[in-house]
Amino acid sequence: MNSFWSEGDHDTKAPVKITKDKNGVDLVTLQNQRGFSVQVSLHGGQVLSWKNERGEELLFRSSKANSKPPAAVRGGIPICFPQFGNRGCLEQHGFARNKIWEFENNPPLLHHNNRNDNAFIDLLLKPTEEDMRIWPHSYEFRLRVLLTSDGALKLISRIRNIGSKEFSFSIAYHTYFLVSDIGEVRVEGLETLDYLDNLHHKQRFTEQGDTLTFESEVDRVYIGSPHIIGVFDHEKRRTFIIRKEGLPDAVVWNPWEKKAKAITDMGDEEYRQTICVDGAAVEKPIKLKPGEEWTGRLELTALPSI
Template sequence: MAGGVSSVEVVKDGATGLEKLVLREAHGCSVQVFLYGGQVIFWENEYREQLLFVSRKAYFKPPKAIRGGIQICFPQFGNHGVLEQHGFARNRLWSVDETPPPFPATTSNCHIDLILKQSPEDLKIWPNSFEFRLRVALSPTGDLMLTSRIKNTNADGKPFKFGFSYNTYFSVSDISEVRVEGLETLDYIDNLQCGKRCTEQGDAVVFESEAEKVYLSAPPKIVIIDHDKKRTFELRKEGLPDVVVWNPWDRKAKTILDFGEEEYKCMLCVGAANAEKPITLRPGEEWQGRQEISVVPSSYSSGQWDPEIIHRIQDI
């Protein structure tokens, strides 16, 4: 699972009793992945700063998904038909994949492989056989990489359709001071307006009220700028055309049982997704989607990037 000076260990979480895998890199970066939900919950940099948001009111037991980290939304994004919201993958118990197939070349030796297959209960509500393989990797510089591979294993020759999202809860200093760049001029679906299709008018996405949007055909790279923390998240994606953006703001936050009333101020959910047009897989076919996040220090003032940051982003 690991090589060099990095390490991967399986432990039981003392606070929740759930089994998790802990990835550590030599420079002090670490990631914790819970088998429940196949979910990255903690991602810390070398200064032991938590980069992901997890609600202090989050449930860590079935049947609720864990509120925070990176949720795996499959086989749907949203709330449609008989399936629970965002599908069932985020509240199922995954297993360590002992014999994963070859993955694309990666710069990281520090990784874990998980697998999820349909249960008898899942077949009753979504009658399809599948293999969902997830690799979580931590690079030597602390970048967090998630690669999903979903295969149709139906024996009856039947194709299936699915939606997907990496619902990623970022920890931010103050939501009012955060900007998302790379989504300007794009069309988006506004779920607060009954799925109305709109066009982003601003030169960046900023937050002054509740937001629940799906940006369509987004570029492969966007950035999330946290002015107060002088920190920029760079999110890169492959195989996932859309980007989901969500913050419940004050009124909605008060209605969410596993979310603190004031916590909307210190989080922003942004994730690579395939939300608008379902993916179709025939038996034997496999789909792959990838999200990679890195963190760079930034100084941001009056709408101007540091030249050093611009140079780094253009080189990616």
């Protein structure tokens, strides 16, 4: 049975709605009065969809995406934790994106503030015994997914060390923006920054261009990036604004043609419809002593370009 929060019993546009996907995993849909919507799955605590007031999708999701747990979904905003990339015995990009998260409250509190038309849901991830064997650290990862009255998507993460020893982690919101064509996209805000190039064994380079455009595969971690980054889609005349706090780095990724063909859950030509620009903490892992808590915030806004 579907679960709704609404002012009226028959409101089909409830601000917060819970359904289940084909695998029986809970899906949460947030919607505001202007018609913006966000869909988040408890599989990975992952945002799968973000639509504007005209119902246009703003996030890429591959037509070949595998949505059956524990496989991660190719698209939306996977959460890479406790690592980004490959390291040690942990799987690629960590395990958070593969796990089934919980509602922070059971039954969940479905939040909507009539005064400012914000709708949000709180999710929680805690380690299983299996996780502890691979990554032996006790933590609580709280995630708030919030849709504002003007259609902005906010992700607020709080990670707390509830164990008896210090641990460190990396994290990235691996955001797949949907674009008209990668050749029509530019990224601003990364000029003059140093970056680690994953295509050259993490060698350190300095960005030379005034803007970042795309003509081949890109896989970089920009170090000490600004709080605001812009992604401009000329053909759609749309600008994505990325605002971040507690996330000092920015990951930029597009697999281009050759690697896209090797990715089983991505269409051969779908690399042209997406660019990943992530708020992240990668270069210097975050350290938490027992009892300490880290907070990271990401806010995404889609605006018409002039």
